[in-house]
Amino acid sequence: MLRVLFFASIRERLGRREAALAFDAAGATITGLVARLESELPGCSGVLLAEKTIVAVNREVVTRAQALRDGDEVAFYPPVTGG
Amino acid sequence: MRAEVEVREADFSVHEEYARLRGEPGGTGACVLFTGLVRDWTGAGSALALELEHYPGMTESSIAAIVDEARARWRLGAVRVIHRVGRLAPGEQIVLVGVSSAHRGDAFAACEFIMDYLKTRAPIWKKEIGAADARWVESRGSDAHAAERWRDSKTKEETT
Numbered sequence: 001m002l003r004v005l006f007f008a009s010i011r012e013r014l015g016r017r018e019a020a021l022a023f024d025a026a027g028a029t030i031t032g033l034v035a036r037l038e039s040e041l042p043g044c045s046g047v048l049l050a051e052k053t054i055v056a057v058n059r060e061v062v063t064r065a066q067a068l069r070d071g072d073e074v075a076f077y078p079p080v081t082g083g
Numbered sequence: 084m085r086a087e088v089e090v091r092e093a094d095f096s097v098h099e100e101y102a103r104l105r106g107e108p109g110g111t112g113a114c115v116l117f118t119g120l121v122r123d124w125t126g127a128g129s130a131l132a133l134e135l136e137h138y139p140g141m142t143e144s145s146i147a148a149i150v151d152e153a154r155a156r157w158r159l160g161a162v163r164v165i166h167r168v169g170r171l172a173p174g175e176q177i178v179l180v181g182v183s184s185a186h187r188g189d190a191f192a193a194c195e196f197i198m199d200y201l202k203t204r205a206p207i208w209k210k211e212i213g214a215a216d217a218r219w220v221e222s223r224g225s226d227a228h229a230a231e232r233w234r235d236s237k238t239k240e241e242t243t
Contacts, residue, residue: 005138056141059144083201
């Protein structure tokens with residue numbers, strides 16, 4: 001399984017905090033995952049691959065080319081504004 | 084041992100944190116503490132609150148990594164970072180960064196470095212709650228620039 005988390009404005013736009021997807025080795029990159037999310041979740045289109053969206057895998061920021069493994073936790077979030 | 088980095092709803096006491104940073108008499112010659120507060124962003128008294136959301140686990144690990152980077156650049160004693168989350172009213176404390184060192188130069192620099200990196204790396208988001216509406220705060224280019232300028236700054240070895 002892949003656990004997918006959404007935060008802040010992205011969480012609100014999608015109306016959900018998280019999603020769980022069966023792991024599929026065929027599309028096991030961020031880009032592949034986004035294609036699956038866009039076909040399964042309404043409202044995703046254009047949000048998850050937006051240039052400013054940040055992607056983290058297992059709590060480390062990654063690029064869109066990052067390969068995924070079964071059990072990974074993937075998070076999509078907007079630019080941060082803490083401090 | 085108490086964690087250096089804490090993300091929590093509860094407020095903090097600068098007095099208590101300062102006492103811990105000072106530690107026992109001896110090697111500490113300087114303490115720098117920074118606190119960030121909730122401003123009234125409207126300038127008209129109509130700001131109700133900030134709501135701070137974060138990514139539990141990653142917030143702590145990303146700030147801990149920033150503290151590690153600071154320790155690699157400067158000679159530091161104690162370091163303490165507290166970031167509050169949840170709903171905070173104007174005037175409340177949001178964040179504390181405290182650094183102790185033998186000398187002020189390292190403490191000043193490390194405190195600012197940690198704050199600049201925290202603002203651009205830690206997964207925390209602010210939402211402004213006003214009387215009539217609520218909106219997510221946009222990230223600012225000036226924050227990215229502030230973090231960027233540390234990239235080529237002198238390392239601990241070069242400054243001593």
